[in-house]
Amino acid sequence: xAGGPPKALPSTGPHSLRDMPHPxxxxxxxxxxGGDSTPSPDLLMARSFGDKDLILPNGxxxxxxxxxxxxxxxxxxxxxxxxxxxxxxxLFVTVDDPKKHVCTMETYITYRVTTKVGPFIxxxxxxxxxxxxxxxxxxxxxxxxxxxxxxxxxxxxxxxxKALDKFLKRITDHPVLSFNExxxxxLTAKDLNAYKxxxxxxxxxxxxxxxxxxxxxxxxxxxxxxxxIGEYLDTFALKLGTIDRIAxxxxxxxxxxxxxxxxxxxVYSTWSALEGELAEPLEGVSACIGNCSTALEELTDDMxxxxxxxxxxxxxxxxxxxxxLKKRDQVxxxxxxxxxxxxxxxxxxxxxxxxxxxxxxRMECFNADLKADMExxxxxxxxxxxxxxxxxxxKNIQYYEKCLMAWESIIPLLQEKQEPK
Amino acid sequence: xxxxxxxxxxxxxSVSEAEKRTGxxxxxxxxxxxxxxxxxxxxxxxxxxxVLTDSLWRRYSEFELLRNYLLVYYPHxxxxxxxxxxxxxxxxxxxxxxMDPDFVERRRIGLENFLLxxxxxxxxxxxxxxYLFLTQEGNWKExxxxxxFQLKADSRLKALNATFRVKNxxxxxxxxxxxxxxxxxxxxxxxxxxxxxADRLYGVYKVHGNxxxxxxxxxxxxxxxxxxxxxxxxxxDVYASSIDDILExxxxxxxxxxxxxxxxxxxxxxxxKHELMQYDLETAAQDLASKKQQCEELxxxxxxxxxxxxxxxxxFGQETAEQREARIKVLEEQINEGEQxxxxxxxEGREFVxxxxxxxxxxKEQKNQDLKEALISYAIMQISMCKKGIQVWTNAKExxxxx
Numbered sequence: 001x002a003g004g005p006p007k008a009l010p011s012t013g014p015h016s017l018r019d020m021p022h023p024x025x026x027x028x029x030x031x032x033x034g035g036d037s038t039p040s041p042d043l044l045m046a047r048s049f050g051d052k053d054l055i056l057p058n059g060x061x062x063x064x065x066x067x068x069x070x071x072x073x074x075x076x077x078x079x080x081x082x083x084x085x086x087x088x089x090x091l092f093v094t095v096d097d098p099k100k101h102v103c104t105m106e107t108y109i110t111y112r113v114t115t116k117v118g119p120f121i122x123x124x125x126x127x128x129x130x131x132x133x134x135x136x137x138x139x140x141x142x143x144x145x146x147x148x149x150x151x152x153x154x155x156x157x158x159x160x161x162k163a164l165d166k167f168l169k170r171i172t173d174h175p176v177l178s179f180n181e182x183x184x185x186x187l188t189a190k191d192l193n194a195y196k197x198x199x200x201x202x203x204x205x206x207x208x209x210x211x212x213x214x215x216x217x218x219x220x221x222x223x224x225x226x227x228x229i230g231e232y233l234d235t236f237a238l239k240l241g242t243i244d245r246i247a248x249x250x251x252x253x254x255x256x257x258x259x260x261x262x263x264x265x266x267v268y269s270t271w272s273a274l275e276g277e278l279a280e281p282l283e284g285v286s287a288c289i290g291n292c293s294t295a296l297e298e299l300t301d302d303m304x305x306x307x308x309x310x311x312x313x314x315x316x317x318x319x320x321x322x323x324x325l326k327k328r329d330q331v332x333x334x335x336x337x338x339x340x341x342x343x344x345x346x347x348x349x350x351x352x353x354x355x356x357x358x359x360x361x362r363m364e365c366f367n368a369d370l371k372a373d374m375e376x377x378x379x380x381x382x383x384x385x386x387x388x389x390x391x392x393x394x395k396n397i398q399y400y401e402k403c404l405m406a407w408e409s410i411i412p413l414l415q416e417k418q419e420p421k
Numbered sequence: 422x423x424x425x426x427x428x429x430x431x432x433x434x435s436v437s438e439a440e441k442r443t444g445x446x447x448x449x450x451x452x453x454x455x456x457x458x459x460x461x462x463x464x465x466x467x468x469x470x471x472v473l474t475d476s477l478w479r480r481y482s483e484f485e486l487l488r489n490y491l492l493v494y495y496p497h498x499x500x501x502x503x504x505x506x507x508x509x510x511x512x513x514x515x516x517x518x519x520m521d522p523d524f525v526e527r528r529r530i531g532l533e534n535f536l537l538x539x540x541x542x543x544x545x546x547x548x549x550x551x552y553l554f555l556t557q558e559g560n561w562k563e564x565x566x567x568x569x570f571q572l573k574a575d576s577r578l579k580a581l582n583a584t585f586r587v588k589n590x591x592x593x594x595x596x597x598x599x600x601x602x603x604x605x606x607x608x609x610x611x612x613x614x615x616x617x618x619a620d621r622l623y624g625v626y627k628v629h630g631n632x633x634x635x636x637x638x639x640x641x642x643x644x645x646x647x648x649x650x651x652x653x654x655x656x657x658d659v660y661a662s663s664i665d666d667i668l669e670x671x672x673x674x675x676x677x678x679x680x681x682x683x684x685x686x687x688x689x690x691x692x693x694k695h696e697l698m699q700y701d702l703e704t705a706a707q708d709l710a711s712k713k714q715q716c717e718e719l720x721x722x723x724x725x726x727x728x729x730x731x732x733x734x735x736x737f738g739q740e741t742a743e744q745r746e747a748r749i750k751v752l753e754e755q756i757n758e759g760e761q762x763x764x765x766x767x768x769e770g771r772e773f774v775x776x777x778x779x780x781x782x783x784x785k786e787q788k789n790q791d792l793k794e795a796l797i798s799y800a801i802m803q804i805s806m807c808k809k810g811i812q813v814w815t816n817a818k819e820x821x822x823x824x
Contacts, residue, residue, distance in 0.1 A: 232642055239639040246631045253628055257621035264614045271607045274600060277789045281796050288800075382646055386824045389653070393818035397811055404807035407800050414797045 093172050093187065095165035111161055113168065113187060163313070170380075222329060226367075229374055230325050237318045244311050247303060254300045258293055265289035284410040295402035302395045310388050314381070321377060324370060331366050335359040432474070433462040434540055434555065436533035439525045440478070455525055456480045457532055461555050477558040481506065484532055486565055487554050491545060493570040496694040497777035498545060499784040501538035502683030504531025510612040510675065512619040512668075523669075527676055534680070543783070587699045591774065597781065598692035605685035608678055615675060619668050630661030649824035656817040663813065667806050674802065677795040681788065688784065691777050698773055702766045709759040716752040719745055 097112035222230065265286045272282035338356045438458035446452045460476040484503055491500045508524050518524065536555070539545045550568065553561055636654030640647040 235642050236639075239635055239642075242635045243632070243639075246628060246635065249631075250625060250628045253621060253624040257618070257625055260614060260618045260621050264611075264618050267607065267611045267614055271604075271611065274603050274607065275789075278792055281793055285796055285800070382824060385646065386649075386821055389821040389824070390818050393814045393821060396814040397818065400807045400810035400814065404804060404811065407803045407807065411797065411800055411804075414793060414800060 093165075093168040095161055095168060098161055111164055163309075222332075223367075226325060226328060226370070230322065233318050233322050233325070237315055237322075240311055240315050240318070244308065244315070247308055247311065251300050251303050251308075254296060254303075258296050258300070261289060261293045261296065265293065280416075281410075281414045284413045288406045288410050291406040292403045295399050295406075298402075299395055299399040303392075306395075307388065307392055310384070314384070317377075317381075321374070324373070328363075328366050328370050331359075331363045335363045432540070432555075434533070434536045435460050435462075436529050436536065437476075439529045441520065441525075442480075453520070454480050454482075455520070455528075457529060459536070459555060475556045477556070479554070481528075481532075483554070483562070484535065486562065487551065488535075489574075490550055490565050490568065490570045491539070491548070492690065493574045494548070494568075495544060497691060497773050498542070498780050499684065499687045499691055500545070501535050501542070502680060502687055503535055504528050504676070505679060505683075510609075510616045510679070512616040512623070527672065531676060531680070544780070587696055588703055590699065591695065593778070594692050594695045598689060598696075601685045601688040601692065605682060605689075608682040608685065612675060612678055612682065615671075615678075619671060623664055623668060626664035627661050629657050633658035633661065646824040649820045649822075653817045653820035656813050656820065660810075660813040660817075663809050667802070667809070670802050671799075674795060674799045677791070677798075681792065684784075684788070688781070691781065695773065695777060698766070698770050702763070702770055705759065705763050705766055709756060709763055712752055712756050712759060716749060716756060719749050719752070 094114045095111045096114065099110050099112075101108050101110060221227075265288075268282045268286035268289065272279045272286065275282060335356070338359050342353060342356055436457045437460050440456050440458070441453065442456050443451065443453050456478040457480070458476060458478055461474050463474045481503075488500060488503055491498070504527070507519050508521075519528075539551055545551060550565055553564055557564070633654040633656075636650045636657065640650035640654065643650060
């Protein structure tokens with residue numbers, strides 16, 4: 001099977017999670033057509049080039065294929081908060097009811113996608129999601145799968161369900177993407193196979209055009225505002241990467257602290273066994289340290305399950321933005337190339353040909369769309385981080401409150417005057 | 422007890438200062454040591470005003486000498502321990518150097534505590550050498566040595582782990598010895614783990630300081646979020662640095678535990694002394710019994726047990742009647758002496774048990790009281806740490822909410 005060679009993927013910076021080799025990058029399309037046809041070489045070419053623009057690094061992983069574990073155990077759990085339902089929507093999408101399917105060739109999970117406007121319920125498997133994937137929205141980290149021992153465990157399926165749910169909600173909130181024909185098909189059609197083929201045709205076309213353009217021409221210069229966006233995204237991803245590492249380190253320190261606390265508490269119990277009058281106070285301290293340990297464990301679990309995955313999703317999210325930016329550059333390059341070609345023949349043909357004008361239009365539209373998208377992205381990001389960081393603070397406050405309660409509750413026990421025997 | 426309170430009323434003791442000094446030791450070698458200023462104030466005045474009566478400098482080795490003297494002269498007393506000579510059970514941020522200012526300061530508190538313990542002890546407080554320690558700077562060492570306490574010191578007490586086969590051990594002391602062993606092992610375990618807990622806690626807090634830096638850097642590229650991130654970063658810095666004070670306070674708790682770790686040793690010393698006395702008593706009793714038997718043998722002319730004497734008698738013929746009379750006489754004298762000795766040893770032993778047990782009871786009460794207070798102050802420290810944590814994270818949350 002010819003998987004898209006990882007080296008063919010353009011990379012987006014040293015910290016991109018995308019740089020992880022993905023041995024299965026090209027295989028999802030095969031699955032997408034139901035495995036009943038051999039993908040054309042053309043399609044594979046398209047995928048290896050178009051990957052960058054149209055799908056995330058987490059290309060469809062055929063169920064039942066195992067890959068080498070590449071992510072730490074911390075990555076294994078993924079949980080995303082539900083959107084804050086501030087504005088009114090006309091379309092509500094939920095992902096639930098994961099079902100396991102076992103066939104002769106493969107085992108996979110389907111999720112029920114429910115839209116609120118109509119009774120349309122369809123089952124789609126994970127891989128087919130990519131067809132409708134807009135450029136700016138990352139699918140839940142699929143590389144996570146690789147590190148998981150049991151991809152079909154309840155816990156894993158549940159976190160992925162949440163992530164997919166969030167993914168679809170983002171699309172429905174998107175002014176352009178929510179009207180996308182493929183998206184509607186995805187939500188309503190019971191059998192996606194027919195559409196999958198269409199989708200592939202689309203991918204092929206785009207891929208070819210991109211290949212064509214990037215083949216010959218280098219962009220002169222990015223307009224200042226887009227250069228600024230690019231710079232912003234680079235720094236943003238860098239800072240998130242640092243925060244991710246700090247958070248992991250904190251969790252590591254907390255886990256080690258927990259190990260020591262678990263030894264520390266029982267020593268008071270051992271001591272209490274030697275004592276008469278002091279037995280109760282010592283036992284109280286022991287129990288108290290036990291309660292604090294439990295609270296600490298909850299804190300680290302919360303950090304691992306709630307905080308880290310959202311951070312990582314945002315690193316992917318900024319990567320998606322970066323690839324859109326790149327695509328914009330390509331459109332500009334296409335236009336500039338054409339313009340230059342015309343300039344060379346200026347004497348012969350004084351009028352700008354229609355196809356160059358079309359190209360210019362296309363570029364301008366793309367620019368406007370991108371600016372609007374970036375604005376929305378910024379807004380989403382601000383809300384998401386406010387929520388995420390407030391959540392982080394809340395978890396820590398809760399931890400300290402639990403410990404505070406434990407210690408305060410033993411004060412009377414410690415102060416108690418023992419009756420003289 | 423009334424005398425004791427009278428003594429405390431009369432004098433206030435403090436170790437108010439520590440100073441690094443350089444001098445020459447006995448073999449004329451340059452050495453650096455720390456001297457501690459001891460101040461005593463009398464509070465006899467009715468208005469409660471204290472008047473400085475004495476102030477003098479002592480070094481750690483002099484405290485050690487005082488304690489060794491007390492140990493020898495008051496074997497039935499659980500003598501208060503000195504603070505550690507070198508820092509033990511430290512977590513990595515603490516220096517193990519005994520010239521380190523923090524360590525010197527903690528030892529100053531420990532030495533003051535030692536003096537207060539001795540001064541509040543019903544028996545030790547009346548000791549003349551102790552009084553001179555507080556009031557007579559020069560010649561004190563000589564005065565101590567003149568007491569000849571070193572001669573009185575039983576070298577067997579120092580022999581580590583030497584066990585004497587006591588036939589009839591006092592059950593109470595056996596149990597107490599067992600208890601002091603266990604107490605020592607549990608407290609040293611506790612201190613070891615606590616040091617590791619402190620290490621880890623320090624790590625958790627300090628890593629949060631990195632958030633402070635990265636939030637500040639991140640804020641530079643943000644518009645609406647910038648201010649919130651910047652000030653949240655500041656709160657993370659505050660959080661990271663708050664651990665220094667927290668752990669410094671906790672070190673005081675560790676010192677309180679250490680005092681009882683060393684008290685366990687003092688308790689064991691009393692038990693060992695008792696064990697030795699019992700051993701001496703039993704040896705004396707045995708000696709007396711064997712002499713009595715010898716005497717009886719000579720008188721009756723029968724040899725019940727095989728002895729060298731019996732063999733020589735058989736080999737070289739009977740001794741004369743005069744010789745035998747003389748030997749019996751000597752033996753009878755020895756028996757008489759032995760009986761006197763045994764009697765006095767018995768008396769001494771009973772006295773020791775009585776006194777030692779009274780002091781042990783006093784010690785137990787003091788221990789329960791002190792440790793309960795130590796646990797309360799530990800809990801209060803934890804409570805204040807939690808409150809600080811809640812405060813900082815609430816402030817940070819406030820900043821995040823404004824983003």
